[in-house]
Structure formats: C-alpha cells, structure tokens
Amino acid sequence: MSNLQTLHAPVAKPAEQTAATPPAPSVSSTQARRRVLSARRSPRRRGSRTGYILPGAVLALAVGWALLPGVFAPADPIAGDAAVAMSPPSAEHWFGTDATGRDVFSRVVHGAIHSLSGALLAVTVGLVVGSTLGIIAGSSGRIVDDVIMRIVDVLLAIPSLLLSLSVIILLGFGTLQAAVAVGVASIAAFARLARSEVVRVRRSDYVEAAFGSGATFAQVLRRHILPNSTTAVLALAALQFGTAILAISTLGFLGYGAPPPTPEWGLMVAEGRDYLATAWWLTTLPGLVVVAVVLSANRISALIGRNQ
C-alpha cells in the first residue's frame, strides 16, 4: 500500500529520464509485461529439445574421453618427451606440454575417467544412502522420522566441504576415498527430496485407493512412489553430478585425492600452479574443461527439472 501512496511524487522525474525511447509510460508497462512473460516462457519453449544438444554433446564427449581415451588422445599421459617440455598450445599439442614434456590435452582426456567415475560413485552413494533414509523417514512413524531427519539436519548443518574433509581425515587420501567423501556430503539433499516425495505421493487419492484395495507398502512404493518421483530425483542427481565433479577436483587440488602422476583434473591445476608466470596453459585449460563439464551437467539438471 505504501508503494502506491508514495508513487505520485517521485515518479515524474525518472519517467522523463528513461522515456527517451518509449514515449508513454503505458508502452513501457506493456513492454515490461511482455518481457516478464517472454522471460518466463521462452526457455520453456526452446528448452524442450534443442536445449539438451550442446550440454549433452559436452557430456557425451567427456564420457567418450573416459571410455576410450586412446582414441581421442594418442599421446602418453604419464611419460613425457623432455625435448618439447613447456611448449605452448599448438596444432601438435592442443593444450601445450608441461615441465616434463607430457601432452596436457592427453592428460586431460585420460583424466576424464577419474573425475567421471568418481562423480558417478559419489552420486550413487548419495542417492542410495540418502533415498533409503528419506523413504524410511517418510514411510515410518513419527519417532523414526524425527530421528532420521535430525541426523539429516546435522549433515546439513556442516558445510559440505568440511563434511567431505571429515570423511577424508578418517578414510585417508585417494580417488576412492575422495569420491565417497563427496557422496556423503550429498546424502542430506537426497534424503530430504526422497522424504518429501514419499510424503507428497502418499497423500494422493490413488495411493489411498491402492492401500484400500489391499496393497502393501512395498507394493505402493514400487508401483506408485518410485515412478512418480523419478524426474525429481533425476534432476537432483544430474545437479549433484556436476557438484561432485567440482568437489572432487577441489579435493584433488588440495592434494587429498589421487596421488601424482595421476592425470586428475584438480591435481593437474595444482601442479601447474608452480609455472603460473611462464605457462598459463597448464592451469587455465584443464580448468576450462572442468567448467564446461560442470556447466553442462547443471544445465541438463535445470532442463530436467523444468520439464517436470
């Protein structure tokens, strides 16, 4: 209400100042409305199919790197040729070479398997443990629900990097440990989603009807709750996949992941840090690959969530 009352006094000046192109306020208001509507609609219209193409291609390429690294990059990722050490990006070495003459592009390609399989393991840990906790919480009585959700509250109260570090300090360093640590940090998100989906679907009429016609909870879970929550869980899994790649590369950068000379993306950036002044390609290019993959995963997650 106060908005409307104070509206008359100060509005004249800004309206004149900005009225250079739209002559009348009414025009600017319809423009604005159209703008709001188009902002809301246009991604949905476009996003149905075409939106998947670019991020999908990036992820497909990354998967290709992980599965068949030799096809995409024939150069050896571990053994280097000292004669070409520290050469900048060229037609021969797309991402340049490092201090021991190893081809950086080849290392990035061979590193894909570490990041992708680690992220896959992390999402699996989060998905399986989290969803199980969430489904138990959502389908049990109040006490079990309360106990599980308080544990989830604790997991949420600790910043995810600190949670991952707590797991790592217990399990030790390594690719596998880093992946599990990242997965533990995503349990809470999956648990909350699974619980809310169970509670949501459980309240619907057809589930009541299914119970009424004598179905057991396990049957209802399998036939109604799980199929109905697939999209939401998938969107979260895609989002967590991107987050996991980012988190695993962060742990690798801090030196808690795979040991050298493993071509892990975060570790590569950490190793290139000593040559910042002379060889920008050692840090910049592997990092750009991480950005592209994470951005694509996030984009696909957003599209799945929108089409829901």
Added chain:
Amino acid sequence: MHYLLSRLGQAATVLLVAFTAAFLLLQAMPADALMIRFESPELGLSPQQIADLRIAYGVDAPLHVQYWHSLSGVLRGDLGYSIESGTAVRTILADALPRTLTLAGLSLVVAVLVAFGIAFAAGLSRFAWLRSALRAAPSLFVSVPVFWLGIVLIQIFSFRLGWVPVINPGPVEGLILPVLTLAVPISAPLAQILVRSMDAVSLQPFVTVTRAKGASELWTQWHAVLRNAVLPTMTMAGVLFGELIAGAVVTETVFARAGIGRITEQAVRTQDIPVLQGVVLMAAAVFVAINLTVDLLYPRVDPRLRGKVAAAR
C-alpha cells in the same frame, strides 16, 4: 514463546547430535592419535611418563566418562589440543579467526553488490541478449572451481597486467584478489534466488497497478519489485555461510593466506583430528545460530508472515 523454545530445543539437539557423532567417530579410530605422538621414540618419554599422560588425558576412562568430560569441555569452549602442535584448539582458532573474518566479510559485501547488480540489471535491461547473459551469469559462476578462479585471477591481474603484486603484497593489495575469488561463488546462489524471486514478484497484481499508475520501469523495479524480492534471500544466509567456509579453505590455500581455511587444510593434511573437529563444530554452531536467527527474524521483517506464525504456534 512456545515456538521460540521449540526452535531453540531443535537447534540444541542438532548440535548435540553433531558433537556425539564427532566424538564417536574419534573413538572409532584404530588408535588414539594423541598417544601415538607421545609414544614416538623421538620424545624419549619413559613408560611411566606415558602411563601418567594416559591418566592425565583420561584416554583409559570408560566411554561415558570420556564423553561427559569432553562434552562439558566443549560447553566451556575447550575444544581439546592439536595433535600436531599440542596447542589448544581454541587458541589456534581464535588466532586465525580475525583474518578469515576480514576476508569472508569483505567477500560477502562484494558478493551482495554483484548479486544485486546482476538481478537489478537483468530486470531492467532493454536488450534481450544482455538480459539472458545476465541471467546465465550465476549458473556460470556456480560451475567455476574456486581454486581455478583464484589462479586465473593471479595470472591475469598479477602476471599479465601487473596490477596487483602477489609476492609480498601490502595488507590491502593482498586482499583484492582473494576477496574477488571468494565473492564469485557466494554471489551466484544469491543472484539466482534474487532473479527468481524478482520474476515471481513481477507477476504480482500490485506491480501491475504500480505500472498502470505510470511508474517508470526503473522506479517499479527498485521500489515495488526489489524490496519485496529481497526477503527470500534471507533464508539463504545459512547456505551462504557454508559457501564462505568452503571458499575460505580453497582461497586461503591458493593465496597462501593464514586463517581458518588454511588451518583446516593443514589439519586434514596432517590428520590432526581435534583441530578439524573444532572447525566443524564451530561451523555447525554458527550455521545453526544463523538459521535460528533468520527463522525468528523473518516474521518481524515480513508482516505477512506474522499471522501465519502466530497461527502455527
């Protein structure tokens, strides 16, 4: 009052469970790390002295006695001793806190400015390409690894352009790049929720009325939309704090700055569990406190919620 008490109780429960989990995990370790340190031959302690130390630290006491001892210690602010240096964890954290607070506080200010700039410009800009670029910026920011961003900023501003020295920088110069690095991941979720909430508010009838009364786009966005859209960002405070802590660990490592983040990184490297435990407990306590404050403040800030909360009580 009842609402306040139940929220306080919930917050206390979360912290107690967090502490218990940390305590049990520590007990599950194969050998207590403190004793490994004292038993190393370098210190040259006799078996008698080691036995005395075991009694002094209470490692042989029954589990519930240790639990109670350790819990009452934490409640008094005693977080135990670092395995690595033997210093009290409380002292280590207190020494490191000011530098991290400076970094985090400045980054938060920059991040809030950036987020508001993005959201406001995205709502106001006349050009469709600029609007979509601004709307895409937060999701790009989320996808950028913080450690890489810091390195790229050093590369561009220190080595290419030579604007900011990285070797022996002054106190102010040394803060510029770390603050920028940390601000980016903080601004992203803030801008995302702000843009989303501005979209929602833009469709409200009172915004249409404001426009119908002849308000300019700038005035409408600033007075009618932004003011109402700011409220949901308050609920982000806890998440932002988590991002700040995680960002501080990486940023302080990249820029070799002393602080809580650096201590955390070193604690993990040397498997100094009491120190990490102290950091985690502190972070959890602050997170719970922030969320509690937001929950209690929200109805005060947004009059529409007062009735609902009262009804919920």
